[in-house]
Amino acid sequence: MNEPIIRTQQLFKSFPSGDRRLQVLRGLSLEVERGEMVAVVGESGAGKSTLLHLLGGLDRPDSGTILLSGREMGTLPPEERARFRNREVGYVFQFHHLLPEFTAEENVALPCLIRREPMEPARRKARQLLEELGLGDRLLHRPPELSGGEQQRVALARSLAGDPSVLLADEPTGNLDLHTSELVFTLIRKSACRRGAATVLVTHNERLASRCDRVCVLEEGVLCTLSGSRYKFGWESPAVKL
Amino acid sequence: MSYELFIALRYLTAKRKQTFVSVISLISILGVIVGVAALIIALALMTGFQQDIREKILGANAHLTVFGAWPGKPIQDPEAVVRTLRSVPGIAAASPVVLLKGLMVSDLVPGGTGVILKGIRLAEERRVTDLAEKVSSGDLTALSHEGESSLPGIALGKDLAATLDVAPGDRVRVVLPQLQMTPFLPVPRSRPFQVVAIVDSGFYDYDSTRGYIDLREAQSLASLEGAVTVVEARLSQLSRLKEVGEEAQRRLGKDYLVNDLVAMNRTFFSALNLEKLLMSIAVGLIVLVAALNIITVLILMVMEKMRDIGALLAMGVPPAGISRIFMAQGILIGLFGTAVGCLLGLGLCWWLDAYQVVKLPVEVYYIPYVPFKIRGVDVMGVCLVSLIAAFLATLYPSRQAGRLDPVEALRYE
Numbered sequence: 001m002n003e004p005i006i007r008t009q010q011l012f013k014s015f016p017s018g019d020r021r022l023q024v025l026r027g028l029s030l031e032v033e034r035g036e037m038v039a040v041v042g043e044s045g046a047g048k049s050t051l052l053h054l055l056g057g058l059d060r061p062d063s064g065t066i067l068l069s070g071r072e073m074g075t076l077p078p079e080e081r082a083r084f085r086n087r088e089v090g091y092v093f094q095f096h097h098l099l100p101e102f103t104a105e106e107n108v109a110l111p112c113l114i115r116r117e118p119m120e121p122a123r124r125k126a127r128q129l130l131e132e133l134g135l136g137d138r139l140l141h142r143p144p145e146l147s148g149g150e151q152q153r154v155a156l157a158r159s160l161a162g163d164p165s166v167l168l169a170d171e172p173t174g175n176l177d178l179h180t181s182e183l184v185f186t187l188i189r190k191s192a193c194r195r196g197a198a199t200v201l202v203t204h205n206e207r208l209a210s211r212c213d214r215v216c217v218l219e220e221g222v223l224c225t226l227s228g229s230r231y232k233f234g235w236e237s238p239a240v241k242l
Numbered sequence: 243m244s245y246e247l248f249i250a251l252r253y254l255t256a257k258r259k260q261t262f263v264s265v266i267s268l269i270s271i272l273g274v275i276v277g278v279a280a281l282i283i284a285l286a287l288m289t290g291f292q293q294d295i296r297e298k299i300l301g302a303n304a305h306l307t308v309f310g311a312w313p314g315k316p317i318q319d320p321e322a323v324v325r326t327l328r329s330v331p332g333i334a335a336a337s338p339v340v341l342l343k344g345l346m347v348s349d350l351v352p353g354g355t356g357v358i359l360k361g362i363r364l365a366e367e368r369r370v371t372d373l374a375e376k377v378s379s380g381d382l383t384a385l386s387h388e389g390e391s392s393l394p395g396i397a398l399g400k401d402l403a404a405t406l407d408v409a410p411g412d413r414v415r416v417v418l419p420q421l422q423m424t425p426f427l428p429v430p431r432s433r434p435f436q437v438v439a440i441v442d443s444g445f446y447d448y449d450s451t452r453g454y455i456d457l458r459e460a461q462s463l464a465s466l467e468g469a470v471t472v473v474e475a476r477l478s479q480l481s482r483l484k485e486v487g488e489e490a491q492r493r494l495g496k497d498y499l500v501n502d503l504v505a506m507n508r509t510f511f512s513a514l515n516l517e518k519l520l521m522s523i524a525v526g527l528i529v530l531v532a533a534l535n536i537i538t539v540l541i542l543m544v545m546e547k548m549r550d551i552g553a554l555l556a557m558g559v560p561p562a563g564i565s566r567i568f569m570a571q572g573i574l575i576g577l578f579g580t581a582v583g584c585l586l587g588l589g590l591c592w593w594l595d596a597y598q599v600v601k602l603p604v605e606v607y608y609i610p611y612v613p614f615k616i617r618g619v620d621v622m623g624v625c626l627v628s629l630i631a632a633f634l635a636t637l638y639p640s641r642q643a644g645r646l647d648p649v650e651a652l653r654y655e
């Protein structure tokens with residue numbers, strides 16, 4: 001169980017910014033084991049989203065390696081990378097990114113349809129997942145007809161539909177009230193745990209972060225694991241250098 | 243159903259908040275419909291005209307015409323030529339004819355009008371042209387025997403009869419541009435006739451200039467004495483026109499000149515074909531505009547769906563899959579528009595033809611209404627062109643969609 005599913009080494013990533021380059025990640029390394037949930041915290045603009053994009057193969061690092069379930073993402077051709085992402089990675093975004101013209105059930109069925117499963121089994125699986133997340137009576141609603149918490153739960157169901165080994169959640173509770181955040185977080189935690197997925201959760205919510213297995217701060221392009229009590233005050237104040 | 247088609251269909255059919263895009267996609271579908279329907283109608287119209295004119299030309303003319311070796315030289319022994327022609331395989335009938343140019347005057351129109359007189363042997367003419375079937379009033383058989391008034395009979399084209407303001411029973415006078423010596427002074431040759439029939443060939447050129455008289459009458463009028471100006475022949479099968487014409491020429495030798503119907507009307511037939519081509523190109527521009535519309539719709543659609551594209555890429559749709567989603571949309575627009583346009587075009591053609599909706603001024607056109615004739619190849623060609631145009635229109639937008647950067651698509655507001 002302690003073979004890491006996500007294993008990155010010495011990730012560098014920069015973006016062009018005017019005539020210079022903005023160095024976002026500077027030699028970042030991260031390992032996440034099966035069933036483990038890691039919270040990534042950090043200031044806005046620290047590069048948390050960038051990190052998740054790299055982990056899921058949506059973007060390529062300037063240098064460094066990313067191994068997901070032992071496969072090196074960067075070297076796969078685009079078609080392969082897409083197939084791999086479809087099977088191994090589930091994304092939840094801050095803005096649910098559900099397709100507005102499709103019902104909740106259809107949205108959740110999409111990952112299975114993309115891997116060419118027939119419509120009926122894909123819908124059946126979607127219904128199961130939505131019921132598991134307490135949305136059994138919202139199957140035929142379209143995203144605009146759902147509340148923020150419901151939208152995120154549908155998005156979570158969609159990210160789980162492909163049975164991913166890696167779950168990447170980018171501020172999934174960023175737009176939700178306290179109570180709903182709690183609910184969504186609990187659902188993520190439970191369902192990821194049950195499936196044994198390695199989860200990276202980017203969040204600003206201190207309480208939720210503290211409930212993860214590990215908390216890492218992304219600062220100056222690298223990740224530092226906070227241990228024990230330190231994180232409770234450490235990452236909240238930018239003045240504190242680690 | 244593949245996810246590409248599933249998503250494309252939903253994008254096209256879902257009600258959306260940005261009504262702008264759905265209005266434009268509606269317009270693009272309409273564009274294809276109008277283009278396809280217009281092309282089908284235009285081609286049916288050209289085909290209708292061509293068929294109609296062709297039929298009339300084929301019916302009103304002999305298939306082969308034999309002249310003397312040089313222009314104006316009479317054929318002295320028409321019976322021999324007729325016999326030779328009848329011996330040629332493929333020739334069904336042959337008949338001697340005298341063609342004369344002259345002036346025709348009537349009591350009401352003393353100024354008269356130029357005419358071409360065709361002297362025929364009625365029994366044989368029936369087998370060579372469809373003149374006998376085109377009589378609209380009167381009785382053509384009265385040509386061959388003298389009328390009650392002991393004047394020779396004449397049949398007139400209906401527009402000629404209208405110009406001269408005569409009807410069956412009236413008298414006309416034919417004046418030839420040849421002088422006749424009288425005891426006092428030379429006068430133009432002329433002869434009175436009694437109108438016995440009106441001919442409506444549907445072919446204005448003929449109906450406005452032609453008069454038909456008995457062959458012997460024409461011979462005596464032109465002092466031809468047993469000679470004729472041409473011998474006309476009809477084939478049993480028009481498809482072998484060229485070979486049969488060549489064979490006839492070989493058997494008749496170089497004292498005669500055999501000309502066939504298509505050669506005599508060559509410029510006319512090729513003008514018809516050119517007209518059809520030009521018309522197709524002109525109307526085809528509508529299809530081009532429809533294709534441009536499809537490009538516009540797809541580009542707008544890609545922009546509207548940017549966030550969806552990001553989400554789909556994150557779910558593991560490969561870039562080519564994104565392209566296929568938008569390609570499918572363009573093709574669906576093309577398919578639907580073409581199918582509806584096709585049905586609309588066919589329906590309109592049928593209606594326009596069956597109810598003779600578009601009337602024409604008879605003095606200008608050969609036919610009183612616009613005929614529409616649908617040809618399978620035309621319809622298939624139009625559909626093919628439209629589908630290919632729609633497909634080509636999808637290439638650029640779908641390729642652009644496939645090239646989108648997932649991260650930028652996800653960030654897109």
Ligand SMILES: Nc1ncnc2c1ncn2[C@@H]1O[C@H](COP(=O)(O)OP(=O)(O)O)[C@@H](O)[C@H]1O
Binds near residue numbers: 046048
């Ligand atoms: N595609 C891009 N082009 C240029 N700069 C970018 C791009 N993506 C991210 N950045 C910059 O990289 C930095 C990190 O962004 P991001 O990973 O979104 O931060 P956050 O930790 O808030 O999620 C920010 O300063 C952002 O402006």
Ligand SMILES: [Mg+2]
Binds near residue numbers: 048049050170
């Ligand atoms: Mg972010």
